[in-house]
Amino acid sequence: MSGREMRLLVRGASQVVRVAAAGEKVKLKAAMNHLAIINATKDQGVSIAVDKDGLIAAVGLDKEVEAQFPDAVWETVVNARKRSVVPGLVDAHTHPVWAGDRVHEFAMKLAGASYMEVHDAGGGINFTVEHTRAATEDDLLKLLLPRLQRMTRAGTTLVECKSGYGLDVQTEVKMLRVLEKARPHANLTISSTFCGAHSVPRDLTAEEATRLVIEEQLPAVKAGIVAGELQVDSIDVFCEQGVFDVDQSRRILEAGHREGLMINFHAEELHRLNAAEMGASLGAEAMSHLEKISEEGIAAMARAGTVGILLPTTAHILRLKPPPARAMIDGGVPVALGTDFNPNAFCLSMPVVMHLACVILKMSLNEALTAATLHAAHALRKAHSHGSIEPGKVADLVIVDEPRWEHLVYQLGGADQAISHVIKAGRVVHTRLSSSHKHHH
Numbered sequence: 001m002s003g004r005e006m007r008l009l010v011r012g013a014s015q016v017v018r019v020a021a022a023g024e025k026v027k028l029k030a031a032m033n034h035l036a037i038i039n040a041t042k043d044q045g046v047s048i049a050v051d052k053d054g055l056i057a058a059v060g061l062d063k064e065v066e067a068q069f070p071d072a073v074w075e076t077v078v079n080a081r082k083r084s085v086v087p088g089l090v091d092a093h094t095h096p097v098w099a100g101d102r103v104h105e106f107a108m109k110l111a112g113a114s115y116m117e118v119h120d121a122g123g124g125i126n127f128t129v130e131h132t133r134a135a136t137e138d139d140l141l142k143l144l145l146p147r148l149q150r151m152t153r154a155g156t157t158l159v160e161c162k163s164g165y166g167l168d169v170q171t172e173v174k175m176l177r178v179l180e181k182a183r184p185h186a187n188l189t190i191s192s193t194f195c196g197a198h199s200v201p202r203d204l205t206a207e208e209a210t211r212l213v214i215e216e217q218l219p220a221v222k223a224g225i226v227a228g229e230l231q232v233d234s235i236d237v238f239c240e241q242g243v244f245d246v247d248q249s250r251r252i253l254e255a256g257h258r259e260g261l262m263i264n265f266h267a268e269e270l271h272r273l274n275a276a277e278m279g280a281s282l283g284a285e286a287m288s289h290l291e292k293i294s295e296e297g298i299a300a301m302a303r304a305g306t307v308g309i310l311l312p313t314t315a316h317i318l319r320l321k322p323p324p325a326r327a328m329i330d331g332g333v334p335v336a337l338g339t340d341f342n343p344n345a346f347c348l349s350m351p352v353v354m355h356l357a358c359v360i361l362k363m364s365l366n367e368a369l370t371a372a373t374l375h376a377a378h379a380l381r382k383a384h385s386h387g388s389i390e391p392g393k394v395a396d397l398v399i400v401d402e403p404r405w406e407h408l409v410y411q412l413g414g415a416d417q418a419i420s421h422v423i424k425a426g427r428v429v430h431t432r433l434s435s436s437h438k439h440h441h
Helices: 029-033 062-068 103-110 115-120 125-134 137-153 167-183 206-224 245-259 275-281 296-302 312-317 327-331 352-359 364-371 374-379
Strands: 005-013 013-016 035-040 046-051 056-061 073-079 082-088 089-094 155-161 189-197 234-237 263-267 287-288 307-310 335-337 397-400 418-423 427-431
Touching: 005 029, 005 062, 005 082, 005 427, 013 046, 013 287, 029 234, 029 327, 029 364, 029 418, 029 427, 046 062, 056 089, 062 427, 073 115, 073 427, 089 287, 089 307, 089 335, 089 352, 089 364, 089 374, 103 115, 103 275, 115 167, 137 155, 137 167, 137 418, 137 427, 155 374, 167 189, 167 206, 206 245, 206 263, 234 245, 234 374, 245 275, 275 287, 275 296, 275 418, 307 327, 307 374, 312 352, 335 352, 352 364, 364 374, 364 397
Parallel strands: 005 073, 013 082, 089 155, 155 189, 189 234, 234 263, 263 287, 287 307, 307 335
Antiparallel strands: 005 046, 013 035, 046 056, 082 397, 397 418, 418 427
16 A cells, blocks of 8 residues: 655654644734744654645644654655744735835935935835836846745745836736736745725826726726736725825725725824724724824724734834834734835845844734734735644745744844745745755755
8 A cells, every 4th residue: 555645744843833723813912922832852853744735734743743644655854853843924015016126215214314205306106116117027027036035035935915016007907917927936825915006196186096096997907807817815005194095095995895805005104094993994904004003093903803014124214113013912903014025125034024023013022923924814814724833724834943933033134044944835945055046856
């Protein structure tokens, strides 16, 4: 009798950090600190078995797992001795499709120019929009794929990706098409977001731009979805003073929701507009930034079960007062993290974001990991399949080359050294030894 075909066995780990072990999609308040860790004993390590479909089949001490699959034929075996394992990291907020970097603006910002001052000087989003409009799909794909590869190397296995540097029908659809083209080449799962309302085009008023998004862009995106050419999960809008106000934002989000898109938008970043209350009233799946959120906004999000996606890189780079992470966690909001990767915040590394979350947002290490795995997956409504190490979930794993997982966050900017393997659906997609070329089996 031939053995049962299995895709992967990770064995001998010093610890496996499951994050959740009872199928919970959110861990509120104090529960955010409980990571359901399985530690090695004196004589045996911890194993994770992955079936031929790339799903986790079992987690436990080496001998327990071995006993469950006595006749298994393993496609790959990874020795995790003196290493620790965490779920694949989830980046809940990125803008990765663009041409036209803004390195020249970094100096302006450091010299004291505000986000809106840079914007008014012809820089900011509009600079990137011009370059992205001029770029071909191939140009954009060639820029996107290495960015996604860098995310993979830093441990990201699921990422939310927004459009939003087109601001016209043609370019927004082009950006979403580039994300589709990237899927078969990327070693991570992409959740796609239509963000046509990222900014008001130079030649339009906010009201005209609102109508353009609802009456022209959204139907074009919908047509792409119906034709099977696009797979779009969410709708986003930059709800901000001088961009889209609360009423315009509500209309855009409601229009997207009517087309079956989840609501996941930029709220309360530079000014408090009570956008959080508005989003909660719509039952928004997620809201991002929230630097200026009020106590009432926190309470409304907690009641609605809306995930708060915090972006410490942005607060750091723009020197904003950071979002009130502690008040949000204590108030019962499921808090998630994202890099906000974009030309204004060039960071592709979730370990760096987790470090900043601990230092700037005053989150604990355990809270930061929950926020960067389970809660970030839940923000994208994928916590049923991603974000923790539980049987039945996709085997997305990061192996840390240290006996304690905290090295991932402790070694600031050191993910390249701290991570030995990144595993996507039970396949090794990055190892430190082969970082310069694709890992072959």
